[in-house]
Amino acid sequence: MTADSFHPPVRTLMGPGPSDVNPRILEALSRPTIGHLDPAFVAMMDEMKDLLRYAFRTGYELAMPVSAPGSAGMETCFVNLVSPGDTVVVCQNGVFGGRMKENVERCGATPVMVEDEWGRAVDANKVEDALKAHPEARVLAFVHAETSTGAISDASTLAELARRHDCLTIVDTVTSLGGSPLEVGGWGLDAVYSGTQKCLSCVPGLSPVTFSERAVEAVKARKTKVQSWFMDLNLVLGYWGGGGKRAYHHTAPVNTLYALHEALVILQEEGIEASWKRHRDNHLALRAGLEAMGLSFVVPEDERLPQLNAVGIPEGVDDAAVRARLLEDYSLEIGAGLGPMAGKIWRIGLMGFASNRRNVLSCLGALDAVLSDMGAPIESGVAVEAASRVFAG
């Protein structure tokens, strides 16, 4: 075989991530590679830690990107904080709580599951019951923003409960970081991981994490070695840790780190509260359009993530055919449902750079055209106008 250079089509990314990447970030990505121990690079790393603290709203010393995607950020939290024989209370209200359970089991620990309906927030009362019933638990794990359903949970209340029961929290903020209010320091979350390809609009491949001082102490006090060499924070911090000499651990993904730095600079320029507001405003317009069309949201209003809009697929409509038409005719990507929600919902992302008025209107227009053409039971020709009215105020 002879292969040629790959030239990707230009898409509009309104699925659950990756989201549209800001061209500034793509340009930063392609800057000349330098060594991962170059003094110029090390200075950039230090600056990035401050920028991550800004994004996470925390003063925690440990704030750094794991050199792999969000799932590795999740695993970094579990393998460092969970030891064989431990009990971990895990909340599941979508795909990612299930992945947390897998992580707990693979650490040789016992998960105690708190299950909520997919599409709903985590129920704090059930969590409290589980913590009371399992006084031996030392970790509570939950997803702040469930990417599989578009539901947001009350991380502040859950963290408060965890503290009261002497548990550390492991919190998934992959889809919330930069898009929804998240106060890692103010809420006292302990081990928090995120992704780069959602509301930061950066390319995928890194997982920002931040750990509270008590979480770091727990890692240092472990009696058994962390089962992953690659993710062992005791080693990784020799490279990312503050002060003194940087020790080689692994070769950092230099260019992707340029991109994340640029994404965080852009977030700081906009201001994180302005970013949260933009995500909210564009969601309200998209929602007006979707509802005018007759589509219904899966998640109750006060548990809804503005950056990830999960809507039910109308009766009789062919899920895959609609998404294929959107991709082929409009170069527009929206997301399918996962697990039990496959074929039942679409997930429409408005994340980061993709959260803009142009995308709201063009997505509604494309969806309207494709669904009407396929004879779907929707109200045609009203969605774009409904959204425009919201923008007009």
Added chain:
Amino acid sequence: MTADSFHPPVRTLMGPGPSDVNPRILEALSRPTIGHLDPAFVAMMDEMKDLLRYAFRTGYELAMPVSAPGSAGMETCFVNLVSPGDTVVVCQNGVFGGRMKENVERCGATPVMVEDEWGRAVDANKVEDALKAHPEARVLAFVHAETSTGAISDASTLAELARRHDCLTIVDTVTSLGGSPLEVGGWGLDAVYSGTQKCLSCVPGLSPVTFSERAVEAVKARKTKVQSWFMDLNLVLGYWGGGGKRAYHHTAPVNTLYALHEALVILQEEGIEASWKRHRDNHLALRAGLEAMGLSFVVPEDERLPQLNAVGIPEGVDDAAVRARLLEDYSLEIGAGLGPMAGKIWRIGLMGFASNRRNVLSCLGALDAVLSDMGAPIESGVAVEAASRVFAG
């Protein structure tokens, strides 16, 4: 704090990696991001598997990049093939054999170490003795090209020994892939991992791996779950595996995969044997220059990697000061020694795009100037000419 965009200095990268990245690859890296399940992306993934088979010289079905740096590629091999209670024979002749030992231990298995002097190839006789003494061993792990010392080992002979003792091989080819003869299929290596930032001249962040059919069978036949969720090939192959539908596992590092694809296209255009020859030719010229200067190679000639030249630091010369001068005055990065070789050797890489005549000459000129200026006991003013004579043939 307010951070600005980061603009890296333009370096010449002649350390142990990352090496200079071909501008074609940086451009590919910055192409528009698309979804990790986009049909266009999936077609690119399939093509990449063929390109990896070309680079590894194998027909193995499993050939894919792990979505994280080389150390995660190493860990992927160990966590999938090693189970608690296993015995693994590990060859150590540098830093990376030690890391393999760590991996074995963290899998709950017992490493049997075969130690060789740093700077020497792995001694096949000692390996045979260890395999005979440990008939319970089922895996032999070794480093083909030791990045910490510049020594290459006879992977073909070691693999043959392993087969004779009913062991699978785990082989580190991080620094050899693309730069030195490597015949994964022909030699019958079983679980092979590499990096992107050495002789492929791609940005760091991915680890190409390839597994023989019998290695894949061993993974499928495991009685315990792989301890890492992120690296569990049973799951990862749902996304990267051949045929049928791609299942979401993690969000692939889309843009870095564009870059790797381009790097592999470039390798195919040059031809892998031509690439091996280029690495060898440039090494011979650099070597002539270094030896004319009076510097000595650490590794005996027939165990020497052409792409990573480890030379002793002359008596009384300040290692760090020389490297700092090269970086500041010539924007040239060469590598320091690791572990017991810190302060005793320099590692001069001629890898991938960085393996060219211009780099050979400018590196020799810069080293000559800096060492002379610092009063080092070298022969001044002869290195560049010695290398030029080799190029002139």
